[in-house]
């Protein structure tokens with residue numbers, strides 16, 4: 001008898017009809033002779049709706065009560081697990097739902113961005129042993145004081161992988177609204193091609209560059225514990241994509257995927273004194289408020305002055321701007337400029353390690369469309385460019401074409 005963890009995302013449980021459809025899939029898996037643990041997200045749009053309710057209180061960003069935010073946003077998953085268990089029971093199978101605290105999903109105390117530290121397998125084992133289909137609320141846990149925590153947007157993916165690890169599951173399936181991982185977001189580029197498999201490292205880069213199909217931490221977890229993930233659709237029986245350890249065949253593609261991220265904004269401080277300690281002052285003032293900086297560029301100094309540009313999440317833009325304006329005055333900088341209408345496009349591929357001029361091909365392809373590059377960053381298997389937001393979709397398509405991602409590198413004519 002195999003133990004299978006199935007995670008269903010918001011769209012897959014977005015209506016009663018869809019919940020019934022998923023209930024049928026879960027029951028079919030059980031009837032094939034397996035034990036099943038289903039990890040669910042909130043119904044589509046529910047987490048956004050809850051966040052918008054809180055926004056209407058117009059709180060000061062420095063005084064957000066993140067503990068209460070987690071109490072609020074964790075409720076979405078409570079609704080979907082209860083409905084799913086009831087839907088399963090109406091068909092005559094036994095199901096039992098659990099919230100994070102009921103199975104001791106222990107996290108650190110970083111509200112809204114908590115990390116899972118431990119899960120108690122006992123109650124889940126007992127329910128499975130008693131013949132129940134176990135239905136668990138994704139996205140949530142508790143800290144050691146018993147406070148409710150959540151794992152960041154898309155966190156149910158991480159819940160599923162962590163539960164699969166703890167329970168030593170034979171398989172971890174991530175059911176979503178697309179039928180696998182594509183060479184780029186299939187909702188942006190219709191030429192996108194479904195990949196049969198992708199390495200953890202490439203998936204990590206794609207996820208951190210904006211491909212929200214898997215939460216980054218879920219891939220980190222899967223990589224650390226060597227759990228293969230099967231990403232597939234809850235609306236079809238087609239095979240999806242396996243996220244796994246890299247193998248030789250994956251190196252054939254120079255670039256495996258293109259990702260885009262519109263959730264960052266950039267801030268530039270002009271004319272700052274070029275002396276030791278200035279960058280530390282600027283970035284610790286941002287980091288102390290829990291704001292995560294992504295790209296950073298510092299210019300060569302002229303006459304003892306330099307410029308510094310960096311990106312922050314768009315949600316933290318106004319807040320970061322006010323902090324940086326204060327810092328600029330304190331350190332005697334000239335002025336601060338910001339731009340919210342930017343996007344980051346990235347190409348990712350383990351084949352890049354062994355191929356020269358991948359970056360220059362990317363820059364030339366963008367130049368041919370007259371797309372100006374504002375910032376560049378690279379890693380061993382990734383090149384990212386910040387461009388004007390209005391060119392995002394065009395840039396994705398152009399890069400997809402340039403690297404012929406619609407063609408399977410294994411295919412020989």
Ligand code: ADP
Nearest residue numbers: 009010011176177181182184185187211212213
């Ligand atoms: P769920 O609610 O099931 O967790 P998400 O909305 O979080 O689903 O993630 C699925 C979405 O990820 C897809 O609808 C697609 O628009 C987007 N996506 C971005 N990049 C990719 C990619 N490379 N392959 C597949 N989907 C992608």
Ligand code: ASP
Nearest residue numbers: 041047139153154155156
């Ligand atoms: N409901 C949460 C969100 O919308 C978690 C998830 O869907 O994975 O981000």
Ligand code: MG
Nearest residue numbers: 009154212213
């Ligand atoms: Mg998701």
